[in-house]
Amino acid sequence: MDEESKKEKFQERIDNGETIEPKDWMPERYRKQLIRMMSQHAHSEVVGMLPEGNWITRAPSLRRKMILLSKVQDEAGHGLYLYSATETLGASRQEVIDQLLEGKAKYSSIFNYPTLSWADVAVIGWLVDGAAIINQTMLARSSYGPYSRAMVRICKEESFHKKQGYEMVATMADGTPEQQEMIQDAVDRWWWPTLMMFGPHDDDSPNSAELIKWGVKSKTNDELRQSFVDRHVSEAHEVGLEIPDEDLEYNEETGHWEFGEIDWDEFWNVVKGNGPMNKERMKSRREAHENGKWVREAAEEYARKKRLAKEKAS
Amino acid sequence: MRYPSRSRLSTHDPNLKENMSEKNDTESKDIQWPLWEVFTQPRDGKPHEHAGSLHAPDAEMALENARDVYARRKEAVNIWVVPSDQIVASKGEDAGPFFDPADDKPYRHPQFYSVPRASKRRS
Numbered sequence A: 001m002d003e004e005s006k007k008e009k010f011q012e013r014i015d016n017g018e019t020i021e022p023k024d025w026m027p028e029r030y031r032k033q034l035i036r037m038m039s040q041h042a043h044s045e046v047v048g049m050l051p052e053g054n055w056i057t058r059a060p061s062l063r064r065k066m067i068l069l070s071k072v073q074d075e076a077g078h079g080l081y082l083y084s085a086t087e088t089l090g091a092s093r094q095e096v097i098d099q100l101l102e103g104k105a106k107y108s109s110i111f112n113y114p115t116l117s118w119a120d121v122a123v124i125g126w127l128v129d130g131a132a133i134i135n136q137t138m139l140a141r142s143s144y145g146p147y148s149r150a151m152v153r154i155c156k157e158e159s160f161h162k163k164q165g166y167e168m169v170a171t172m173a174d175g176t177p178e179q180q181e182m183i184q185d186a187v188d189r190w191w192w193p194t195l196m197m198f199g200p201h202d203d204d205s206p207n208s209a210e211l212i213k214w215g216v217k218s219k220t221n222d223e224l225r226q227s228f229v230d231r232h233v234s235e236a237h238e239v240g241l242e243i244p245d246e247d248l249e250y251n252e253e254t255g256h257w258e259f260g261e262i263d264w265d266e267f268w269n270v271v272k273g274n275g276p277m278n279k280e281r282m283k284s285r286r287e288a289h290e291n292g293k294w295v296r297e298a299a300e301e302y303a304r305k306k307r308l309a310k311e312k313a314s
Numbered sequence B: 001m002r003y004p005s006r007s008r009l010s011t012h013d014p015n016l017k018e019n020m021s022e023k024n025d026t027e028s029k030d031i032q033w034p035l036w037e038v039f040t041q042p043r044d045g046k047p048h049e050h051a052g053s054l055h056a057p058d059a060e061m062a063l064e065n066a067r068d069v070y071a072r073r074k075e076a077v078n079i080w081v082v083p084s085d086q087i088v089a090s091k092g093e094d095a096g097p098f099f100d101p102a103d104d105k106p107y108r109h110p111q112f113y114s115v116p117r118a119s120k121r122r123s
């Protein structure tokens, strides 16, 4: 079969809702786009540990500390599911990770904002994980089998992440005036960057149409952003918090919340590496990798000694 | 420490595989530990299911890592780890002929047969 008819047959499989598995034929561009998208997703999970990890030692109670530790550990797990799924496309784990450490790879722009107070931990769980759930629920239906299965696993864990965040948001919103002020301040700072997580408008998103055609995505950036806004505006109002958007208005006819324009200059600036925390995040990530070196060496040495002892015994 | 590049369950594209092993040989940069496929048994009495993969220096650490990565919430009562290069798999979607022998044997299914319907016994 020539390349063109292979491509046609591939598209037919996608349109029939079939799942593409690692050993199936796929267009080179499908493979490349997935490697790009999945490795960026994996990096986001890994870098995403940093803003919250920053607060583990300063958690206000043992209960909150255990919860946060466990959430951050989950994010490490998410990174590993996704690196493993990316490898099924023939990408080398080492190369993919090196790209991150060398600053050549992208990850979600949201993690380049600082976590200034404990209230930020609450709001990240509620908004950032809330946004992740909306995106990942869609990706759980993606045409590429290993990606979709990793997403199913991740979505199960994300609902705990969001709920523990919203619980804290509700507690603080119902707390002392200082706590109420803290939580509103965190919402004011995180709302817009969270809306940016869904990426540029559909017209400015060159990859979108192709990813939808291939069944990797089934909704556009703007559609996902709208479902995020609808859900989270009502959750904010439920606990008496304000959304920092003067243009926010409910449209009775469509049943959707209409919202103001995103500051796209800020978005592109952060994507290009000039956000408040880009350099800091990469520095911490590299240090973490360096500091883990002795653990990797010890593991290898342990494996080597055990192998030797076994050889001697036999 | 370096490991030879290994053939893997999931590297399927011959061109890509060549490129990559070439790269590993020349750059000697890939210091990844061997790859293991992880299978988890969700409950007693259920079959093991593929969960994903991970890198580990030996089988014991592969099992421990598999527990931490794939079973943080009691998703498994038992785990298998298998070196990925030890798995032999049939080809993907273009390997139809491999399964052809099952195509023309409807008589292997109960639906193939018509039998008189026995009436329920009355007391």
Ligand SMILES: [Fe+2]
Pocket (backbone or CB within 6 Å): A045, A074, A075, A078, A132, A154, A158
């Ligand atoms: Fe996650």
Ligand SMILES: [Fe+2]
Pocket (backbone or CB within 6 Å): A075, A129, A132, A158, A161
């Ligand atoms: Fe999460």
